[in-house]
Amino acid sequence: MHTYHLVPDLADLPVVSIVALCYNHARFLPAALDSILAQSYPNLEVLLVDNASTDGSLTILRSxxxxxxxxxxxAQPHNLGLCAAFNLAYRQARGEFLIDFATDDVLLPQRVAQQVAAFQQLPSHYGMVYSDAELINEDSQHVRFHFRRTKQGLQPKPASGYVFADVLQRYFISTPTMMMRRATLDELGGYDETLYYEDFDFWVRAARNWAFYFLDQVTTQKRVHPQAMSRAAYRPGDPHLASTIATCRKALRLCEAPAEWAALAVRLRWEMRQAVRWGSNAEAALLYELLQQTKHQQPLDWLLGQWSRLRSRA
Known part of the structure; x- marks a missing residue:
């Protein structure tokens, strides 16, 4: 007896839009773009955005x-910033699902197929699927995985379902692994273009009304290198920290339950201590003001808050 496997018609498969964002990734671009070509999933829309690169990236993208x-x-004549560059492509894209793909990373061949399959098994209120990632260095050598395998399970502990309090309290999602439902982005109006970076703000706003799902697969190679934009995130004047504070303000307005305010307090406390550590005293004082509004401040928080206020006025 022969077993026949029906190949689904392309029209029956949802379109997935890959928004490939490039700024000075020439060294890594071929591997990134080849990984799109290697996807097993056939119904892809690919939008390449060059954010005014100066290193020859545009020549590679054109080829x-x-x-x-x-x-x-x-191709952008001027750098729009990460969030605006993504929104430019998102508004032109037609996919039911979208991937925000930094072109220093690599998609593993089954990435899109696995995540679409997960979405198709989930209810429609699930707005995002994320997974594990392999961290690689500049030479594409293995560094570690995002989630550590321990006797107590995966660390940091992934969460699925309505995870609003989880995303307030702790970092556990590997950003490059996200596949987003278009309806979720539509409800949010895309990324907030006033911000320097996108992921924390997306998690906070999306998780208020949408469920997230963790797919226990390694789907992506995330590049770790000195040019990564978050490496100086707490130094005085860094726009990363300003965006974090703006997102925490939004989160405070979105909190509805005591457990959520308590979760946000954990985040604010951690962010404040990092800011103090790196001498960003004015920002630490702002974080302390937000922490006070959660009604979950601790004695050491008061001391750090007063110290930050005094140092920021010095």
Whole structure:
């Protein structure tokens, strides 16, 4: 007896839009773009955004766009910032699901297929699927996995379902592994273009009304290198910290239950201590003011808050 496997018609598969964001990734671009070509999932829309690179990235992007006529190249004469660059492509994309793909990372071949399959098994109130990632260095050598395998299970502990309090309290999602439902982004109006970085704000706003799902697979290689934008995140004047504070303000307005205010207090306390550690005293004072509003401050918080206020006025 022969077993026949029906190949689904392309029209029956949801379109997945990969928004490939590039700023000075020339060294890593071929591996990143080849990983799109290697996807087993057939119904892809690819939008390449060059954010005014200065290192020859645009030449590489053009060669791939010419070789793949269905790919769209959106070359920007001026750097728009990460959030605005993503929104530019998102508003032109037609996919039911979207991937925000930094072109220093690598998609493993089954990435899109696995996440679409997960979405198709989930109720429609699930707005995002994320997974594990392999961290690699500049030479594509293994560093570690995002989630550590321990006797107590995966660390940091992943969460699925309505995870609003979880995303307030702790960092556990590997950003490059996210696949987002378009309806979720539509409800949020895309990324907040006033911010320097996108993920924390997306998690907070999306998790208020949408469920997240953890897929226990390694789907992505995340590049760790000195140019990563978060490496100086707590130094005085760094825009990363200003965006974190702005997102915490939004989170405070979105909290509805005591457990959520308590979770946000954990985040604010940690962010405040990091700011103090790196000498960002004015920002630490702002974080302390937000922490006070949660009604979950501790004695050491008061001391750090007063210290930050005094140092910021010095």
């Amino acid at each position: 791939y766009a010419q070789a793949n006529p269905t790919w769209q190249l959106l």
